[in-house]
Amino acid sequence: MVEVxxxxxxxxxxxxxxxxxxxxxxxxxxxxxxxxxxLLDRFAAKKDLEVVYVTSTIPSQSIINALEAxxxxxxxxxxxxxxxxxxxxxxxxxxxxxxxxxPTMLENIMLKVEFLLRGHADRNAxxxxxxxxxxxxxxxxxxxxxxxxxxxxxxxxxxxxxxIFSMQEYETDEIRNMLVLxxxxxxxxxx
Amino acid sequence: xxxKDRESSGERERCVTGIDGIDHILNGGxxxxxxxxxxxxxxxxxxxxxIEFLVRGALFGENSLYLSVTEPTEKLLKxxxxxxxxxxxxxxxxxxxxxxxxxxxEKLGIDKEVVDMESARKLVETIGGIVDEHRVRRLVLDSVxxxxxxxxxxxxxxxxxLRLGATLSAKGTTSLLVSEISSSDHGYSRWGVEEALTxxxxxxxxxxxxxxxxxxxxxxxxxxxxxxxxxxxxxxxxSGVLLVPLLKxxxxxxxx
Numbered sequence: 001m002v003e004v005x006x007x008x009x010x011x012x013x014x015x016x017x018x019x020x021x022x023x024x025x026x027x028x029x030x031x032x033x034x035x036x037x038x039l040l041d042r043f044a045a046k047k048d049l050e051v052v053y054v055t056s057t058i059p060s061q062s063i064i065n066a067l068e069a070x071x072x073x074x075x076x077x078x079x080x081x082x083x084x085x086x087x088x089x090x091x092x093x094x095x096x097x098x099x100x101x102x103p104t105m106l107e108n109i110m111l112k113v114e115f116l117l118r119g120h121a122d123r124n125a126x127x128x129x130x131x132x133x134x135x136x137x138x139x140x141x142x143x144x145x146x147x148x149x150x151x152x153x154x155x156x157x158x159x160x161x162x163x164i165f166s167m168q169e170y171e172t173d174e175i176r177n178m179l180v181l182x183x184x185x186x187x188x189x190x191x
Numbered sequence: 192x193x194x195k196d197r198e199s200s201g202e203r204e205r206c207v208t209g210i211d212g213i214d215h216i217l218n219g220g221x222x223x224x225x226x227x228x229x230x231x232x233x234x235x236x237x238x239x240x241x242i243e244f245l246v247r248g249a250l251f252g253e254n255s256l257y258l259s260v261t262e263p264t265e266k267l268l269k270x271x272x273x274x275x276x277x278x279x280x281x282x283x284x285x286x287x288x289x290x291x292x293x294x295x296x297e298k299l300g301i302d303k304e305v306v307d308m309e310s311a312r313k314l315v316e317t318i319g320g321i322v323d324e325h326r327v328r329r330l331v332l333d334s335v336x337x338x339x340x341x342x343x344x345x346x347x348x349x350x351x352x353l354r355l356g357a358t359l360s361a362k363g364t365t366s367l368l369v370s371e372i373s374s375s376d377h378g379y380s381r382w383g384v385e386e387a388l389t390x391x392x393x394x395x396x397x398x399x400x401x402x403x404x405x406x407x408x409x410x411x412x413x414x415x416x417x418x419x420x421x422x423x424x425x426x427x428x429x430s431g432v433l434l435v436p437l438l439k440x441x442x443x444x445x446x447x
Contacts, residue, residue, distance in 0.1 A: 105403050107424035110435040118430045143440030150436060 006031045006189055010038030011046065013187050014163070019124065022152045022162040024132075024179035026188040029169055033066055035189060039128060039163060041072045049076075049161070050120040052113050052127045056082040056103040056134040057165075064094055080112045083134075103138040106147040113151070117158065127155055131165035132175055141174045148182045203415045206329065206365035209247025210240065212423060212434025213393075213408075221391065222415030224363050226356040228335070228386055230370035230379040231395030236406055239272055239427045240395070241331040241367050246277055247431075249286040253328035256321065257289045260337040264289040275429045288325065292338070306341035311351040314338075319358040327364055335368040336381045345384055352388040360390075379411070390414040395425070398437070408434060 004012075010025070017023065027035050044051050055063060060079035067074055078096050082103040093099065098116065100108045117125055129135075129151075135144055148164070155162045166179060168188075179186065205220035214220045221227060231237050245255035259267055267289070281287040295317055296303045301310045322330065332338070335352070342348045359366045368389065370380045379386040379394055386392050391413035398405045409422045423434040 102403055104401060105405070106438055107405060107435050108426065111424065111426040111428075111433050114433050114435065115426065115428045115430055118433075140440065143438050146438045146440040150438075 005038075006034035007038030007042055009189060010035050010187075011042030014039070014043045014161070015046070017161075017185060019161065020156045020159045021185060022156060022164070022183045024164050024166055024183040024186045026166050026168050026171070026179075026186060028190070029167055031189050032167075033070075035165070036063070036066070036130075037070055037072065039126075040067065040077060041070070044076075044126050047124065047126075049126040050117075050123045051077040052080060052116045052125060053077055053130065054080040054082065054109055054113065054128065055130045056138070057131050059084040059087065059089065060097040061094060064096070078116045080109060080116070082109060103135055106135075106139065106143065110147070110151055110154070114154075117160070125155075125158070125160040127151075127160055127162050129162070129164045131167055132179065133165075133167045133170040136172075136175055141178065145178045145181065148178060152182045205416075206248075206253075207251070208244050209251065210243055210432050210434075212425070212432065213240075213410075216410050216419045216421075216423070216434075217413060218416055218418060221365050221413070223365055224360040225390035225413070225415060226359060226366045226368060227391035227393060227413070228370050228379060228389040229367050229393045229395065230372055230386070232372055232374040232376075232397065235395035235397060236408070236425055236427050236432065237369050237371075237395055238267075238333060240393075240408075240432055241333060241369060242271055243274065243431050244367060245287060245329055245331055246274060246281065248329040249281040250276065250278070252286070254285070254326050255287050255329040256325065256327045256331070257287075258292050258318070258330065258332045259289060260292045260332070260334055262333075263291055272427055273429055274431060276431065285325065288327075290321070292332075301341075303341045305343070306338075306347070308347055308350060311342055311347055312354065315351065315354045315358055318355065319362070322359065322362050322364055327362075330359060330364050330366040331369070332366065333369040334371050335385060336371040339382050339385070345382060348382050349384050349388060352385060356388060356390070386412070398422070398424075405437070407437060 060081035074096060080100060081097050082100040085099050085101045098112050100112055152162050203222040206223045207220040208214050229237050245257055248255040299313050339348045342351055370385055379392050392411045394409050394411055396407045398407045406425045407422050408425045410418050422437040424437050426433045
């Protein structure tokens, strides 16, 4: 049996889904960068999508560095970075990164996503939420569910794909229930 | 629903602000001819909302006028958000005009520190004349609070606002009057009468939630339309003023 790489699996499974789908992607920590590669390099590039990548897990600059190392172009990837500001890091801000002061400012995340999508209104989009678990560290389940519900429905009405990362090691029953409620499909990598 | 269809169905024609979030809250825009108080403390986005209202109007082909009381136009334009839809041609064509009200005071010989009833009436007539001359469909007075400082007593303020509202409304001009309040004020205006005499009240504010400061907007009154009374969070961007609903799941301490 031929073993399929994580990045190929991500691209293949997302490729079969219609536009406006909301997908909960359950992955293990060791699959993280491969999943990002499959999502951004294979799936989004093939579908010609503009990408808005919301990160509350690691700073956008770390993801950009990883993408550059993997030689993945970032011309059409825009970051909403909710973690760099509260880390008080002095790193230079990348022109593709927009800062939200704190992962608790969920409305501001929605506003930045809206702003970035407006800038590319003529193109289909993919919005990545990385990750529900890190957002759950800073927000209670009630407000987080409300945020996901509004965000996903808004993106669905625009015809954008939404992918919500959930790290299996840090999932709780509450998070799993929340994801079932807001997403059309759950993809568990390496099933 | 397009504006003309609304009229035939008995609804009032709308002045589409062009700010999507506000038009959504108002079910299509401000009823044409309404005078609306835009009230809030400093840094909450009042002026940006007003400028976008005018620029969008000018882009729709409606002549728009900004009457500045506190800040000279030159300084205002330097500090305003560089909207990516702003086109300098609008100003050259006269579609978008800025006038410093102190110049009008000067021409009329009004002492802005103490404005009597007669002078206040002259001021309204002059504004009405400018609106006629330039066929102004949208007007912003920034701020009505500063004008009221000169009027001083409630009777004069009431008379001024009633006359101004009636004059502009009769001409079909939709107006936003900026009201400056302090964050500790309980009402929507400095003098306590402005909100009762205008057709609508839009309140901008700051909401503190667990140490985060969010800019908010809420429409508390708008004659001539049903509207949402919920609180929204706003962002001032180069694409314009963006709004999303305020999330209610968290613990909210403090008002805005």
